[in-house]
Amino acid sequence: MYLTNSGGQISLSRIFDGNPVATIVIDSEHRVIHWNRACAVMTGVPASEMIGSRDQWRAFYPDPRPILADLIVDGAVESKVDTFYHGKFHRSELIEGAYEAEDFFPAFGDHGCWLFFTAAPICDDQGRVIGAIETLQNVTERHRAEEALRASEERYRELSRTDALTGLLNTRTLWEHLLHEIARAKRYGRPLSLMVLDCDDFKAINDRFGHLEGDRVLIELAALIRACERGSDSAYRYGGEEFVILLPETAATSAMQLAERVRARFAGIRLPLADAEAISATISIGVAEWRPGEDEQTLIRRADEAVYAAKHRGKNCVVLAE
The missing domain is CATH 3.30.70.270 (Reverse transcriptase/Diguanylate cyclase domain)
Structure with a gap:
C-alpha cells in the first residue's frame, strides 16, 4: 500500500519504519508483517528475525504466549485478555475493539522496564479483522517518578508520626x-x-x-x-x-x-x-x-x-x- 504526493509514492512500510513509536503489525495468521526500527531498538530483536514469523512473543516473554495484538486477531474476548493481563488492561476509549495495557518486562534494559501498549484491529472493507497493530511506549521513568513520589509521601507520613x-x-x-x-x-x-x-x-x-x-x-x-x-x-x-x-x-x-x-x-x-x-x-x-x-x-x-x-x-x- 502506498501514499501519494507530488514527489511520488511512499510505502506504508517506510512510514511504519520511520515512526518513533515502537510498532508491530501482524496478519490474520499471526505472522509479523511490520516490525519497525523503534521496536527493534526497544526489544533488541531486529526486524529480519521477526518478519514472516509467529515468534513475536520471543521479544517479550521467556515462553510462548500471545501478545496483545494476537488476542485482538483472535477476537479479543475480555475474559481471555484478563487471563494474560489481569488487573493491567482496559478497553481503549478512542478505538473500538482495541485494548490498552501496562506491564513490567524484566528482560528489557539493565533493570527491566515498564511498557504501555495499545493493540487495535485492522479490518477490511467488510469489517472483518485481517490483522492487528500494536504500539509500545517505554513509561519506566514515569513509574519511577510515581514510586519516588509515593516513597516521599510515605516518608512524610512516617515523619509526622x-x-x-x-x-x-x-x-x-x-x-x-x-x-x-x-x-x-x-x-x-x-x-x-x-x-x-x-x-x-x-x-x-x-x-x-x-x-x-x-x-x-x-x-x-x-x-x-x-x-x-x-x-x-x-x-x-x-x-x-x-x-x-x-x-x-x-x-x-x-x-x-x-x-x-x-x-x-x-x-x-x-x-x-x-x-x-x-x-x-x-x-x-x-x-x-x-x-x-x-x-x-x-x-x-x-x-x-x-x-x-x-x-x-x-x-x-x-x-x-x-
Whole structure:
C-alpha cells in the first residue's frame, strides 16, 4: 500500500519504519508483517528475525504466549485478555475493539522496564479483522517518578508520626492510638495497661556530660523499649525524657512484670565515653491499668502520678497507680 504526493509514492512500510513509536503489525495468521526500527531498538530483536514469523512473543516473554495484538486477531474476548493481563488492561476509549495495557518486562534494559501498549484491529472493507497493530511506549521513568513520589509521601507520613531523635511514635500518635485502644477495651471487655517511663536526674546528665550525650541516653532507652516490646505493644516519646508504652490485652500484673524488666535492663547499661568514663542512668516507671469509664487523659494522669510516687521512693523503681 502506498501514499501519494507530488514527489511520488511512499510505502506504508517506510512510514511504519520511520515512526518513533515502537510498532508491530501482524496478519490474520499471526505472522509479523511490520516490525519497525523503534521496536527493534526497544526489544533488541531486529526486524529480519521477526518478519514472516509467529515468534513475536520471543521479544517479550521467556515462553510462548500471545501478545496483545494476537488476542485482538483472535477476537479479543475480555475474559481471555484478563487471563494474560489481569488487573493491567482496559478497553481503549478512542478505538473500538482495541485494548490498552501496562506491564513490567524484566528482560528489557539493565533493570527491566515498564511498557504501555495499545493493540487495535485492522479490518477490511467488510469489517472483518485481517490483522492487528500494536504500539509500545517505554513509561519506566514515569513509574519511577510515581514510586519516588509515593516513597516521599510515605516518608512524610512516617515523619509526622514519629519522634525525630528516638524513632519512636510521637505524642500526637499516642493520643490517637490510646483513644482507639480504650474504645476496643470497652467494647470487648479486655484489659489495657499503660506505663510511663521517666529518665531519672536527666538534667544532671545533660549538665555534666552535655546535651549530645544526653541524647545518647534517650536513644539507648528508646532502643531498649523497642527490644522489650511485644507484638501488640506500641511505644512513644511522650516528652523530653518521658516515654510511654501502651499495652493492649495486658492486665496490671503483667504490665508490672514488663516494667520491672525494662527498669532492670536499663539500670545495667553503661554508655562509654572517650576518657574511659561511662554514663549510667536509671528510670522511674508508673503503671496504670484502664478502668471502665475512664478516659485517656485520666489514665495517663494516673500513670504520671505513679511516676512521681516512684521518684519520691528513691527513683529507679516501678509503682502501680492507685
